[in-house]
Amino acid sequence: MTEHKIQFVDLVRQYQSLKPELDAALLRAVGRGDFILGEDMREFEKEFAAFNQVPFCIGVADGTDALHLALLALGIGPGDEVIVPANTFIASVLAISYTGARPVLVDCEPDYSTIDVKAVERAVTPRTKAIMPVHLYGHPADMDPLLQIAREQKLFIIEDTAQAHGATYKGRLCGTMGDLGCFSFYPGKNLGAFGDGGGIVTRSPALAEKALLLRNYGQKVKYAHTLKGFNSRLDTVQAAVLRVKLKHLARWNEQRRAAAARYGQLLAGTKLGLPKVAPWAKPVWHLYVVQSDDRARLQQALDAANISHGIHYPIPVHLQEAYRDLGHGPGSFPVTETLAARILSLPIFPEITEEELQRVAAVCKGA
Numbered sequence: 001m002t003e004h005k006i007q008f009v010d011l012v013r014q015y016q017s018l019k020p021e022l023d024a025a026l027l028r029a030v031g032r033g034d035f036i037l038g039e040d041m042r043e044f045e046k047e048f049a050a051f052n053q054v055p056f057c058i059g060v061a062d063g064t065d066a067l068h069l070a071l072l073a074l075g076i077g078p079g080d081e082v083i084v085p086a087n088t089f090i091a092s093v094l095a096i097s098y099t100g101a102r103p104v105l106v107d108c109e110p111d112y113s114t115i116d117v118k119a120v121e122r123a124v125t126p127r128t129k130a131i132m133p134v135h136l137y138g139h140p141a142d143m144d145p146l147l148q149i150a151r152e153q154k155l156f157i158i159e160d161t162a163q164a165h166g167a168t169y170k171g172r173l174c175g176t177m178g179d180l181g182c183f184s185f186y187p188g189k190n191l192g193a194f195g196d197g198g199g200i201v202t203r204s205p206a207l208a209e210k211a212l213l214l215r216n217y218g219q220k221v222k223y224a225h226t227l228k229g230f231n232s233r234l235d236t237v238q239a240a241v242l243r244v245k246l247k248h249l250a251r252w253n254e255q256r257r258a259a260a261a262r263y264g265q266l267l268a269g270t271k272l273g274l275p276k277v278a279p280w281a282k283p284v285w286h287l288y289v290v291q292s293d294d295r296a297r298l299q300q301a302l303d304a305a306n307i308s309h310g311i312h313y314p315i316p317v318h319l320q321e322a323y324r325d326l327g328h329g330p331g332s333f334p335v336t337e338t339l340a341a342r343i344l345s346l347p348i349f350p351e352i353t354e355e356e357l358q359r360v361a362a363v364c365k366g367a
């Protein structure tokens with residue numbers, strides 16, 4: 001008998017666990033009919049700002065737009081450079097390209113797969129305007145040295161927090177240490193909507209104001225446009241879902257931590273490289289990424305056992321066709337490239353059961 005499929009992220013299980021709450025919230029939102037910039041969106045912005053202990057949150061259409069509008073709010077554009085890790089989801093880099101600025105890729109460090117601070121120092125030029133650290137897999141980047149570089153060189157910091165809602169760095173929340181923090185509420189994220197969604201958080205009233213204009217056609221008052229803005233608003237119905245889920249986020253992050261700790265115990269002593277946690281970090285385990293000398297074999301074993309898995313990410317940004325214009329090639333960022341060939345993401349989500357964790361670990365051990 002084939003055992004049940006273990007999903008990579010089980011969104012149906014999460015919906016079932018909150019069905020009455022979610023159904024009621026959705027019906028309430030639909031019944032109000034305030035679909036654009038409605039009450040749930042405004043309330044969610046307040047609640048997500050409070051969760052992050054900052055004064056401002058601006059709901060936008062998705063995480064990519066959050067990054068794009070954050071960069072624009074800082075005035076970044078053609079002629080500018082923004083330093084970003086090559087080891088990230090391509091959206092971090094795309095957002096920089098949309099502004100007309102040049103993304104300057106740097107390698108990641110090998111222990112935590114986040115941006116290499118020394119490489120950042122080397123990459124700064126007179127054209128550099130900002131650094132975009134990515135808290136990849138829910139593990140915080142090493143922010144203090146980056147904040148110091150930013151202070152010394154007068155650069156902005158935009159945190160890509162798409163994978164790290166609630167993660168902390170030396171007790172400080174990811175997304176709140178730089179000038180702006182950008183979140184994705186893509187369904188599979190630690191806080192996920194029933195479709196696309198995104199948010200920008202900041203302590204700066206001026207940047208909040210600018211982002212608010214940019215997401216709504218550049219208008220503060222209807223039909224009076226001070227900027228060439230965009231239509232990039234967080235949907236009210238999505239915000240209704242996010243308000244319900246936000247109440248459970250801290251618990252879900254704890255459940256992810258417990259699942260990661262359990263993987264750590266079950267996989268100890270195998271040949272797999274297990275994810276490390278930096279002394280500064282309290283990660284939220286958006287992904288649980290192991291390293292294997294024989295990934296193809298591990299993939300086959302997991303497939304045969306009906307267990308979903310992923311690679312985040314198989315082709316680094318600098319080797320993508322879309323970014324040939326940056327002029328990089330194989331060998332440009334060796335740590336990122338080595339990781340891309342070895343990494344594999346195992347299923348992790350708050351509702352994953354002990355039995356499922358054991359099944360995954362048993363297959364990994366045998367592979």
Ligand SMILES: Cc1ncc(COP(=O)(O)O)c(C=O)c1O
Nearest residue numbers: 062063064089091092162184186
């Ligand atoms: C690191 C990172 N940055 C940016 C994004 C873009 O977010 P979205 O898919 O909501 O546009 C994502 C997720 O997809 C991501 O993982």
